[in-house]
Amino acid sequence: MSDKRYYIELTVGFFVLISLLCVGYLTIKLGKMELIGHNYYEIKARFSRVTGLKIGNEVRISGVAVGRVKDIVLDPKDFSVTVVMDIKKNIKISDDSMAAVKTSGLIGDKYVSISPGGSDTYLKPGDTIVDTEPPIDFEELVSKYVFGSVKK
Numbered sequence: 001m002s003d004k005r006y007y008i009e010l011t012v013g014f015f016v017l018i019s020l021l022c023v024g025y026l027t028i029k030l031g032k033m034e035l036i037g038h039n040y041y042e043i044k045a046r047f048s049r050v051t052g053l054k055i056g057n058e059v060r061i062s063g064v065a066v067g068r069v070k071d072i073v074l075d076p077k078d079f080s081v082t083v084v085m086d087i088k089k090n091i092k093i094s095d096d097s098m099a100a101v102k103t104s105g106l107i108g109d110k111y112v113s114i115s116p117g118g119s120d121t122y123l124k125p126g127d128t129i130v131d132t133e134p135p136i137d138f139e140e141l142v143s144k145y146v147f148g149s150v151k152k
Contacts, residue, residue: 039088040089041089042085043085044084044129045085045128046130047080047132050101050134051110051134051135052103052135053083053110053111053112053135054069054072055069057110058111059087059111059112059114060112060113061091061093061113061115062116066088066091067091069084069112072084082128093129095117095122096119097129098129098132099112099129099131100112100113100134101134110135114129
């Protein structure tokens with residue numbers, strides 16, 4: 001009787017351990033966390049505003065995800081915004097590339113779209129993209145359309 005109970009408890013314990021490992025793996029994968037290795041390098045872009053952009057949003061080149069937004073920092077002197085991005089190491093971005101904050105669909109998530117330039121010089125880790133375009137403010141466009149532009 002004791003051997004049978006021991007075997008059942010061992011089997012249940014084994015399945016609980018496997019279940020916990022599976023949940024941990026899914027948590028890491030769905031959370032897009034990196035445990036071993038870091039296959040990304042960091043670049044920055046300065047924007048006048050980044051309305052709706054959040055940490056973790058995608059960075060895309062030609063519509064293909066090549067990285068993620070790592071941090072968003074407001075400069076208290078001139079109120080410009082620096083977006084820090086992690087880009088896959090195998091992706092090289094030329095120094096004359098342009099970054100823009102775009103929207104997936106009409107009311108979808110924001111992402112950073114990088115339009116490649118034609119230069120043979122590439123950004124190094126920590127470099128900054130200087131040519132940027134802020135997101136389109138739909139509320140402002142709608143209010144201008146509905147109420148018209150106010151002229152003084």
